[in-house]
Amino acid sequence: MATTKFLIPDMHCASCAVRNENSLKKLPGVKSASVNYAMRSATVEFDETHVGEHDLYRAVESNGYHVRAHAGYGTEAGGHDHGGTADQAEVPAARIKAIVSLGFAIPTLFLAMFKISLPWQIGAFNASVWLQAALSFMTVFAVGKEFHVTALKLLRHFAANMDTLISLGTVSAIAYSIWAMLAGKSEFYFETGAIITAFILLGRYLEAKSRGQASQAVAKLMQLGAKSAHVVKEGHMTDVPIEQVRVGDVLAIKPGEKFPVDGKVIKGQTEVDESMLTGESMPVSKSGGDQVFGATINGHGFVHMQALKVGKDTVLSQIVRMVEDAQVKKAPIQKLADRIAGIFVPIVIALALATLGGWLLATHDFARALIAAVAVLVIACPCALGLATPVAILVGTGEGAKKGILIKNGESLEKAKQIDVVLFDKTGTLTNGKPEVTDIIPLEGRTHREILMIAASLEVGSEHSLAESVVGFAKSEKLSLPGVENFHALPGRGVEGVVDGKRVTLGNRRLMQQNKIDLAAVESQIVALENQGKTVMMLGLNGKAGGLIAVADVLKPDAAAAIGALKALGIRSVMISGDNERTAQAVAKRAGVAAVLAEVLPQDKAAEVKKLQALGQRVAFVGDGINDAPALVQADLGIAIGTGTDIAIESGDLVLVKGSPLKVVQALQLSQQTFKIIKQNLFWAFFYNAVAVPLAAFGFLNPMIAGAAMALSSFSVVGNSLRIKGKV
Numbered sequence: 001m002a003t004t005k006f007l008i009p010d011m012h013c014a015s016c017a018v019r020n021e022n023s024l025k026k027l028p029g030v031k032s033a034s035v036n037y038a039m040r041s042a043t044v045e046f047d048e049t050h051v052g053e054h055d056l057y058r059a060v061e062s063n064g065y066h067v068r069a070h071a072g073y074g075t076e077a078g079g080h081d082h083g084g085t086a087d088q089a090e091v092p093a094a095r096i097k098a099i100v101s102l103g104f105a106i107p108t109l110f111l112a113m114f115k116i117s118l119p120w121q122i123g124a125f126n127a128s129v130w131l132q133a134a135l136s137f138m139t140v141f142a143v144g145k146e147f148h149v150t151a152l153k154l155l156r157h158f159a160a161n162m163d164t165l166i167s168l169g170t171v172s173a174i175a176y177s178i179w180a181m182l183a184g185k186s187e188f189y190f191e192t193g194a195i196i197t198a199f200i201l202l203g204r205y206l207e208a209k210s211r212g213q214a215s216q217a218v219a220k221l222m223q224l225g226a227k228s229a230h231v232v233k234e235g236h237m238t239d240v241p242i243e244q245v246r247v248g249d250v251l252a253i254k255p256g257e258k259f260p261v262d263g264k265v266i267k268g269q270t271e272v273d274e275s276m277l278t279g280e281s282m283p284v285s286k287s288g289g290d291q292v293f294g295a296t297i298n299g300h301g302f303v304h305m306q307a308l309k310v311g312k313d314t315v316l317s318q319i320v321r322m323v324e325d326a327q328v329k330k331a332p333i334q335k336l337a338d339r340i341a342g343i344f345v346p347i348v349i350a351l352a353l354a355t356l357g358g359w360l361l362a363t364h365d366f367a368r369a370l371i372a373a374v375a376v377l378v379i380a381c382p383c384a385l386g387l388a389t390p391v392a393i394l395v396g397t398g399e400g401a402k403k404g405i406l407i408k409n410g411e412s413l414e415k416a417k418q419i420d421v422v423l424f425d426k427t428g429t430l431t432n433g434k435p436e437v438t439d440i441i442p443l444e445g446r447t448h449r450e451i452l453m454i455a456a457s458l459e460v461g462s463e464h465s466l467a468e469s470v471v472g473f474a475k476s477e478k479l480s481l482p483g484v485e486n487f488h489a490l491p492g493r494g495v496e497g498v499v500d501g502k503r504v505t506l507g508n509r510r511l512m513q514q515n516k517i518d519l520a521a522v523e524s525q526i527v528a529l530e531n532q533g534k535t536v537m538m539l540g541l542n543g544k545a546g547g548l549i550a551v552a553d554v555l556k557p558d559a560a561a562a563i564g565a566l567k568a569l570g571i572r573s574v575m576i577s578g579d580n581e582r583t584a585q586a587v588a589k590r591a592g593v594a595a596v597l598a599e600v601l602p603q604d605k606a607a608e609v610k611k612l613q614a615l616g617q618r619v620a621f622v623g624d625g626i627n628d629a630p631a632l633v634q635a636d637l638g639i640a641i642g643t644g645t646d647i648a649i650e651s652g653d654l655v656l657v658k659g660s661p662l663k664v665v666q667a668l669q670l671s672q673q674t675f676k677i678i679k680q681n682l683f684w685a686f687f688y689n690a691v692a693v694p695l696a697a698f699g700f701l702n703p704m705i706a707g708a709a710m711a712l713s714s715f716s717v718v719g720n721s722l723r724i725k726g727k728v
Contacts, residue, residue, distance in 0.1 A: 421619050437473040
């Protein structure tokens with residue numbers, strides 16, 4: 001399966017998007033297609049053996065629309081093509097059209113409204129009438145020709161959209177006025193066609209400008225990447241374009257410069273401003289071996305780094321790609337709006353014809369009947385319905401990206417606003433995930449150094465965070481570590497192997513019980529350490545207890561604040577851990593978590609999520625490890641910590657760049673706020689059409705007022721969506 005994304009710049013209403021999406025879905029080999037009206041883009045997943053990209057383009061072009069290839073995600077963050085850039089390019093042209101049309105339409109309105117007579121008479125009419133006709137023709141058919149060109153294109157395919165309604169309404173007003181002149185009548189409606197055109201062009205300008213503002217957050221992210229890098233080779237520093245940096249290159253970063261790509265510091269130390277990734281303003285200290293990320297800003301230090309990820313593999317490029325994907329995918333709540341938009345235009349045309357017929361039967365006044373029908377055509381607006389959801393998602397995901405909260409799709413937003421309980425995996429989420437050795441208790445007459453040496457030798461083969469702490473502590477003590485034979489990692493229990501001819505087991509109580517190692521003599525010491533929130537690893541030597549090693553994983557500074565904030569939102573917090581009950585309870589107590597699930601094996605985390613769901617709870621799971629992936633998928637909302645492994649990030653619905661628990665609260669608040677705005681947008685869009693169309697049909701709305709209302713309806717939806725900014 002392949003995925004492609006392309007732009008459809010001349011879509012002007014939600015029904016355009018629905019028509020193109022349906023055409024794409026009908027093609028053989030197309031697995032899924034999503035056309036986003038707000039982004040003017042299409043994303044299609046298809047089987048290349050059955051259909052090609054040009055077939056997709058032809059399907060859209062056959063509907064009367066143009067296609068512009070999307071530049072893709074590029075090689076660098078700065079090279080992305082994005083719907084926001086299309087909006088920004090659209091704004092100047094839309095502004096000129098709005099200004100020129102108003103320049104023609106306003107004089108037409110004044111001449112007609114105040115019945116101004118000019119000193120000249122041309123034929124049977126005052127020059128004022130001829131000037132109104134000329135100005136309205138310029139407005140409707142010159143400045144507003146896009147409506148009629150699109151309507152004619154669609155007519156060839158027996159289709160219609162919002163442009164069709166506008167074209168029918170304005171041309172009807174002009175045509176009637178010409179007929180009235182030929183028939184020698186005194187009532188004309190040139191100004192109606194001109195003002196409707198001008199108002200709608202003004203509305204499109206305001207909408208394009210607002211949509212550009214809505215997508216600014218991601219557009220700014222894409223521009224953050226460095227444009228060049230200082231490559232160090234054989235002691236010489238050479239400046240090269242960022243596209244020429246390769247994995248393994250050594251780069252020099254001067255004070256105040258951006259890191260060009262992702263990698264690690266190999267020389268020097270500095271502080272780095274990572275706010276563009278994490279949303280956190282405090283600089284982070286970096287020295288040899290520490291990770292650095294492209295587009296973050298170096299402080300006052302001069303450092304050398306080694307490039308490890310370049311181009312589309314950098315964190316910044318992945319963030320932009322993820323946010324772009326989220327913005328083109330539709331939320332479930334949008335389906336109803338799409339269904340209505342798909343049948344909206346034909347229904348409005350039918351209502352306009354019914355209005356025309358009804359007024360003719362009731363009054364026998366064609367002019368009055370026509371004006372009511374034109375008002376119906378112009379007032380109806382599926383655009384607001386089409387914009388209600390995607391623009392709010394556009395703003396919400398953009399705001400999230402600025403704060404280090406990556407929302408994968410609109411469905412995740414919908415899930416997040418329904419969460420009842422947040423299930424935190426302890427290690428790496430509520431705690432730093434980097435335990436430190438705090439206590440070593442030797443038994444059987446052995447020494448501290450001997451116990452540490454044996455344990456560290458065994459743990460060299462393990463990737464567990466507890467193992468890293470033991471090995472790191474042994475290295476800091478400058479211990480020489482003998483080799484290990486017959487090493488086995490036992491998930492959820494510990495490790496075992498042979499060190500210096502001794503059969504060694506290192507792990508928790510379960511492992512000791514399985515090996516029939518008696519811990520009675522040290523039980524009180526184990527309990528005391530566990531009551532302090534420390535994890536105790538028991539060392540067995542040839543079937544006997546050889547010592548204890550206690551480690552502590554420090555609670556994150558804002559963990560307690562996050563739990564308190566969730567409680568204030570009415571959301572319950574639960575901590576899940578592989579630690580024993582006492583250790584887990586001690587950590588939970590410090591964090592303020594009321595409920596604890598302790599001694600849970602990695603493979604059982606998803607089952608614990610299921611148990612909560614079986615009680616009717618909607619569960620968010622927060623985790624960062626490979627063994628968290630099944631639980632992240634099982635949960636109603638998976639929240640992956642971006643400092644964790646790639647598989648966890650792939651499994652999550654939301655990804656938090658860096659591991660602050662407060663980001664969980666911010667993510668839920670942002671989701672709730674965005675969904676609240678979506679519901680408001682949809683309500684007002686439905687309400688507007690439900691009220692406005694009947695008012696127009698019964699003659700209570702002048703077509704010019706209807707044109708202004710229609711133009712402003714879309715702008716109001718976009719404006720309401722922009723209120724998400726700064727709310728979280």
